[in-house]
Amino acid sequence: MIRLAWRLARPNLVSSAVLLAVVVGYAVLTNRAMTAQLRDSGLDACIASGGDCDLLAQAFSDRFNLIINSFGLLNLAPMLLGVFWGGPLVARELEQGTHRLVWTQSHGRGRWLAARLGLYLAGAVAVTAIMTEVMTWWFKPLERVQVEGDAAFGRLNSDVFDFRGIVPLAYTVFAFAVGVAAGALFKRTIPAMVATLAIYLPVKIGVLLLRERFQPPLTETYPFGTTSPRAGKGDWRIAHEVIDKAGTVTNRVSVPAVCRTLPDEAAMRACVTEQGGYRFVDTYQPVGRFWTFQLIESGIFVGLSAAVLALAVWWVVRKLA
Amino acid sequence: MTPVLEAEGLGRRYGRQWALRDCTLALPGGQVIGLVGPNGAGKTTLLSLAVGLLRPTEGEVRVLGRRPRSPGTVAEVGFVAQDKPLYRNLTVAETLRMGAWLNPGWDAPGARDRITRIGLPMDQKVGKLSGGQRSQLALTVALSKRPKLLLLDEPVADLDPIARRDFLRTLMSEVAESGVTVVLSSHLLADVEKTCEFLVLLATSHVQLADDTETLLSQHRMVTGPRADAQSLFSAHTVVQADYAERQATLLVRGRAPINDPMWTVRPVSLEELALAYMSTSLPQEVAA
Structure with missing residues (x-):
C-alpha cells in the first residue's frame, strides 16, 4: 500500500522538493549578502564593541527590508501544504472515482488512508523541518542586529517565532489535517482547498492573538526618556507606556509652569519628569520564555490536529458509504 | 452450498429517496449472474452494498x-x-504493479498474459487508453486478484460493439478457466441473454425476479386472445403484464396452470419480453408470487 501511496504522491513530492531547493538557494544567496554587509559596514565590529549602533543597524534594516519581509511569505508554507497536499488527498480520489478501485482491493480503505496520510504527513513535516532549519540559519546575522527598543528580530517576535523551533511543524500538521478532513467531508477538491484556507487562517490568527497571554507578561519600569535596561535582550515588547506620579497610564505629558521658564532643554525635561513623576513602563514577554511558548503553541495545534484527523479517519472509514 | 451473495431485507436510502428496498436474494455460486434493470433501478446500489462501498440503511x-x-x-x-x-x-505496467502491491493473492504471470493477449502496450499511460482498453485493464486487475466472486457494474455499457464482444469473450473464458462466480449488471438485455445463466431483475428499487433463466422461461408464457375475454384469465392466472390492442390482448402469464380455452394462443416467452414486462410493471405487489 505504501508503494502505491509513494507512486501517487511522487509528482507532488518532487515538485515540492524543487520548490524547496529554490527557497534554500535564495536563502543562501541573501544570507551571504547580509553577512557581507554586516562585516563591511562595520556593524559587526560595532555590536562586538558594545557601542551605540542604531544608525548602522537602521541602514542594515533599510537595505534588507524587502528580503527580510519576503521570507515572511514562508509563513504561508504550512498553509499551502495543507491546501495543496491535504485538500486533494481524499477529495481527488472521491472526485475521480478511484476510491472505488482502491477501496475494493484486498487491503480496504483503512490501510489506504493510513498509507496515504502517513506518507504525506511525513513529507510535509520533513519539508517544514528543512525550511525551519534553513530559516534559523538564515536568521543568524539578523539576530545580532537589534534596533534599539524595538527588538524587531527577537525570537519571540511573531515574525521570527513562527519560523522557529517546533511550531512550524505543528502548523503544518494542523493545516494538513484540516485539508484531509475537508476533503473527506466535501468530497470535492476545490471546496476542500478553500475550506482549508477558511479554517486554518482564523485559527492561526486566533492563536497568534492569544500568544501574549500564554503566561502573564512582566513589566519593567524605568525613568522617563531613558533606554530600557532590557533593551537589546530580544524580549517581546507588548506595550510601551508612560505613567505619571499616581501610576496611571497617560498619553499626555503636561509641562508644569515651574519648568516653562527653564532655559535649556535638558533641564526642562528633567524638571518635567521630576514634577510629573513620569516613568516608562514596558509590558513584555521575556525572551527566556521562547521554548515554553513554543511548547504551548505546538501543543494547541497538535491537539487540534489530533481531533481533526480523528474526525477525518472516522468519516472516511465509517461515514463515507 | 452457501450462496455467494445473500441479502435479507436489504435497503439503502439517499436522503428521502430509496435506491433499493426490501431486497431479499440468495445467489448461487459457480455461474454468471445477470443483474438487469432500467437505469436507476438500484443495480449499482446493490453491487456497492455487496462490495462494502456502501452501508445498508436497513437489512443485511x-x-x-x-x-x-x-x-x-x-x-x-x-x-x-x-x-x-x-x-x-x-x-499499464504500473497499474499491474499496483494490483500486486494491494493484493497478496495477485496472479502476476496471469495478469501479464492477459495484457499481452488483449494487446495493451505496457508503457502506455492509462489516461491515454481507449474506453475498451481501459475496461479490459480494469477487468484484468479485478481478475488477477483471483477473486471467488467478481462483481461488474455495467461492464460493457459504454463500449462499442466490438469492444463489447471482446470484453465478454475475455470474461467468459475466465469464467470457464477459473470457475469464478460473476455478477454483472446491465440495462441491456442482449448482453445478459448471451452470457448469464441466472437472472436478477431489479425495477423501481425492488427485486422483481431472481432465478435461473431456464426456470424463468419455463414459468412464463405469452398468451394472446380476444380482449373481451381477458378478464377471465386474470381470475385463474397470475398476469404479470397485459398489453391491449383494439380487440386483442397479449398477456404475460406466470405459472403452469393449463390454459385450455381455444380462444387463446399460448407461446413461450423470450427472455427479452420477460424482462421488459417486469421492468415496465410499476407496482411490485402485482407480481408477488
Missing part, C-alpha cells in the same frame, strides 16, 4: 457468507465500478 447483505467489509471478504471479491476507475497517471 452477506458475501461469501461474511460481511462485505470483513478483511477476508475484501480480498476474495473483485469489483469493477461502472466508470472503470483507474489511476490515469499510471502506466
Whole structure:
C-alpha cells in the first residue's frame, strides 16, 4: 500500500522538493549578502564593541527590508501544504472515482488512508523541518542586529517565532489535517482547498492573538526618556507606556509652569519628569520564555490536529458509504 | 452450498429517496449472474452494498457468507465500478504493479498474459487508453486478484460493439478457466441473454425476479386472445403484464396452470419480453408470487 501511496504522491513530492531547493538557494544567496554587509559596514565590529549602533543597524534594516519581509511569505508554507497536499488527498480520489478501485482491493480503505496520510504527513513535516532549519540559519546575522527598543528580530517576535523551533511543524500538521478532513467531508477538491484556507487562517490568527497571554507578561519600569535596561535582550515588547506620579497610564505629558521658564532643554525635561513623576513602563514577554511558548503553541495545534484527523479517519472509514 | 451473495431485507436510502428496498436474494455460486434493470433501478446500489462501498440503511447483505467489509471478504471479491476507475497517471505496467502491491493473492504471470493477449502496450499511460482498453485493464486487475466472486457494474455499457464482444469473450473464458462466480449488471438485455445463466431483475428499487433463466422461461408464457375475454384469465392466472390492442390482448402469464380455452394462443416467452414486462410493471405487489 505504501508503494502505491509513494507512486501517487511522487509528482507532488518532487515538485515540492524543487520548490524547496529554490527557497534554500535564495536563502543562501541573501544570507551571504547580509553577512557581507554586516562585516563591511562595520556593524559587526560595532555590536562586538558594545557601542551605540542604531544608525548602522537602521541602514542594515533599510537595505534588507524587502528580503527580510519576503521570507515572511514562508509563513504561508504550512498553509499551502495543507491546501495543496491535504485538500486533494481524499477529495481527488472521491472526485475521480478511484476510491472505488482502491477501496475494493484486498487491503480496504483503512490501510489506504493510513498509507496515504502517513506518507504525506511525513513529507510535509520533513519539508517544514528543512525550511525551519534553513530559516534559523538564515536568521543568524539578523539576530545580532537589534534596533534599539524595538527588538524587531527577537525570537519571540511573531515574525521570527513562527519560523522557529517546533511550531512550524505543528502548523503544518494542523493545516494538513484540516485539508484531509475537508476533503473527506466535501468530497470535492476545490471546496476542500478553500475550506482549508477558511479554517486554518482564523485559527492561526486566533492563536497568534492569544500568544501574549500564554503566561502573564512582566513589566519593567524605568525613568522617563531613558533606554530600557532590557533593551537589546530580544524580549517581546507588548506595550510601551508612560505613567505619571499616581501610576496611571497617560498619553499626555503636561509641562508644569515651574519648568516653562527653564532655559535649556535638558533641564526642562528633567524638571518635567521630576514634577510629573513620569516613568516608562514596558509590558513584555521575556525572551527566556521562547521554548515554553513554543511548547504551548505546538501543543494547541497538535491537539487540534489530533481531533481533526480523528474526525477525518472516522468519516472516511465509517461515514463515507 | 452457501450462496455467494445473500441479502435479507436489504435497503439503502439517499436522503428521502430509496435506491433499493426490501431486497431479499440468495445467489448461487459457480455461474454468471445477470443483474438487469432500467437505469436507476438500484443495480449499482446493490453491487456497492455487496462490495462494502456502501452501508445498508436497513437489512443485511452477506458475501461469501461474511460481511462485505470483513478483511477476508475484501480480498476474495473483485469489483469493477461502472466508470472503470483507474489511476490515469499510471502506466499499464504500473497499474499491474499496483494490483500486486494491494493484493497478496495477485496472479502476476496471469495478469501479464492477459495484457499481452488483449494487446495493451505496457508503457502506455492509462489516461491515454481507449474506453475498451481501459475496461479490459480494469477487468484484468479485478481478475488477477483471483477473486471467488467478481462483481461488474455495467461492464460493457459504454463500449462499442466490438469492444463489447471482446470484453465478454475475455470474461467468459475466465469464467470457464477459473470457475469464478460473476455478477454483472446491465440495462441491456442482449448482453445478459448471451452470457448469464441466472437472472436478477431489479425495477423501481425492488427485486422483481431472481432465478435461473431456464426456470424463468419455463414459468412464463405469452398468451394472446380476444380482449373481451381477458378478464377471465386474470381470475385463474397470475398476469404479470397485459398489453391491449383494439380487440386483442397479449398477456404475460406466470405459472403452469393449463390454459385450455381455444380462444387463446399460448407461446413461450423470450427472455427479452420477460424482462421488459417486469421492468415496465410499476407496482411490485402485482407480481408477488
